[in-house]
Amino acid sequence: MKVAEELTLDSMASLIDCCGSTTSLTIETLTDYLTKLEIDEDWLLAQLPNPMPKTGYHRTLIHQAKCFEIVLATWPVGGGTLVHDHGSLNSQGVVRVLKGSLYNQMYELQEDGTVTRGERHVAGEGALVPVTRDMVHAMGHAGENDGYAASLHVYFPWIVEVRYWDPQTGLPVVAPT
Numbered sequence: 001m002k003v004a005e006e007l008t009l010d011s012m013a014s015l016i017d018c019c020g021s022t023t024s025l026t027i028e029t030l031t032d033y034l035t036k037l038e039i040d041e042d043w044l045l046a047q048l049p050n051p052m053p054k055t056g057y058h059r060t061l062i063h064q065a066k067c068f069e070i071v072l073a074t075w076p077v078g079g080g081t082l083v084h085d086h087g088s089l090n091s092q093g094v095v096r097v098l099k100g101s102l103y104n105q106m107y108e109l110q111e112d113g114t115v116t117r118g119e120r121h122v123a124g125e126g127a128l129v130p131v132t133r134d135m136v137h138a139m140g141h142a143g144e145n146d147g148y149a150a151s152l153h154v155y156f157p158w159i160v161e162v163r164y165w166d167p168q169t170g171l172p173v174v175a176p177t
């Protein structure tokens with residue numbers, strides 16, 4: 001199928017749906033779609049949580065279909081995720097940074113179930129960050145701009161039963177409520 005040069009959220013969701021199953025969608029294809037996705041500034045402003053969280057981050061479910069989900073994450077200065085994997089279904093996906101910049105701190109899962117700190121990258125506005133199967137990481141506002149940061153996340157399949165780790169000890173921790 002020929003893909004248009006520019007995509008809207010709806011047309012991108014339709015294209016992903018056309019894949020029909022999680023087995024025919026790849027990170028490469030998704031990266032291509034997200035590169036071509038046009039995000040309207042007004043749309044983004046309309047999606048922002050009010051009030052903006054002071055810590056952590058906020059998830060807004062934009063689209064959920066049979067085999068994938070699209071989530072908007074908004075990050076206050078100093079905000080970020082816990083150390084996590086992408087669930088029992090080994091979900092994968094791509095993150096596009098819409099505003100500001102995000103750090104991506106990688107961790108390596110050890111045989112004993114603990115994690116050790118790996119590389120840290122910063123993804124600037126417009127960057128596309130692949131989330132591969134079995135990836136353990138923490139993301140957050142990189143502190144390079146004063147305002148909030150925002151990113152669009154597409155995961156396939158949905159993320160369920162996420163595991164978390166303590167970044168200091170590397171030990172697994174119980175899921176936050």
Ligand SMILES: [Fe+2]
Pocket residue numbers: 084085086131137
């Ligand atoms: Fe993640």
